[in-house]
Amino acid sequence: MIRKATLADAAAIASVHVESWKTTYGGIVPATYLETLSLEEKQALWEKVLSQSDHSVFVVQENERVVGFVSGGSNRMTDGPTAKYDGELYAIYLLKEAQGKGLGHQLVQTLVSDLKQKGIHSMVVWVLADNPSRHFYERLGGEKIAEEEVEIGGKALWEWCYGWQDIKTMKS
Ligand SMILES: CC(C)(COP(=O)(O)OP(=O)(O)OC[C@H]1O[C@@H](n2cnc3c(N)ncnc32)[C@H](O)[C@@H]1OP(=O)(O)O)[C@@H](O)C(=O)NCCC(=O)NCCS
Numbered sequence: 001m002i003r004k005a006t007l008a009d010a011a012a013i014a015s016v017h018v019e020s021w022k023t024t025y026g027g028i029v030p031a032t033y034l035e036t037l038s039l040e041e042k043q044a045l046w047e048k049v050l051s052q053s054d055h056s057v058f059v060v061q062e063n064e065r066v067v068g069f070v071s072g073g074s075n076r077m078t079d080g081p082t083a084k085y086d087g088e089l090y091a092i093y094l095l096k097e098a099q100g101k102g103l104g105h106q107l108v109q110t111l112v113s114d115l116k117q118k119g120i121h122s123m124v125v126w127v128l129a130d131n132p133s134r135h136f137y138e139r140l141g142g143e144k145i146a147e148e149e150v151e152i153g154g155k156a157l158w159e160w161c162y163g164w165q166d167i168k169t170m171k172s
Contacts, residue, residue: 002110005057005069007050012066013059014042020068020093028130033153056114060094060103068094070107072115075124081146085163087120104136112167123167129158137162141171
């Protein structure tokens with residue numbers, strides 16, 4: 001079941017966020033950085049996000065437990081080659097055991113239909129080049145439109161940006 005997230009979901013979303021970061025980025029992001037991820041800090045961050053009406057956040061539940069979420073809204077980048085895209089998928093994370101069953105695709109479709117209702121036409125997402133999940137975005141028709149070097153936990157990593165010029169034509 002997919003539904004709009006509420007403030008009461010902040011702790012569950014934070015828990016998925018931290019857990020999925022650990023399983024996704026082990027071997028990519030330094031372990032010392034992953035060890036510092038704090039549930040309390042993430043919960044506070046999500047409480048702030050969920051209090052703001054400009055973010056679209058949806059959770060997916062299995063057996064009444066939140067196993068994943070997606071968030072998006074307006075493109076945070078206001079200049080450069082990606083700025084002409086008006087929307088952005090900020091984050092999508094599923095617990096390991098919930099991956100590979102179509103839930104990620106359903107979450108993206110839910111976000112996209114919400115963004116369309118808000119008058120957004122196009123979308124970007126930033127993903128670490130070393131994260132195999134970038135193929136998920138390719139599967140949905142995202143085209144690589146930019147790359148940028150970022151530093152996480154003292155390690156230089158490449159982030160790629162995928163874009164959809166018209167979210168109405170996103171592959172189903
Ligand atoms: C990325 C993620 C959200 C995808 O959700 P998912 O439920 O696992 O993916 P789905 O089952 O909906 O897959 C949809 C399609 O994408 C493909 N796909 C998904 N992940 C893929 C991968 N890593 N490599 C290649 N293809 C992939 C699937 O094969 C499927 O294709 P099909 O419809 O032709 O069979 C999920 O795997 C996840 O949370 N990963 C860890 C966190 C992460 O990396 N988040 C993104 C950070 S930018």
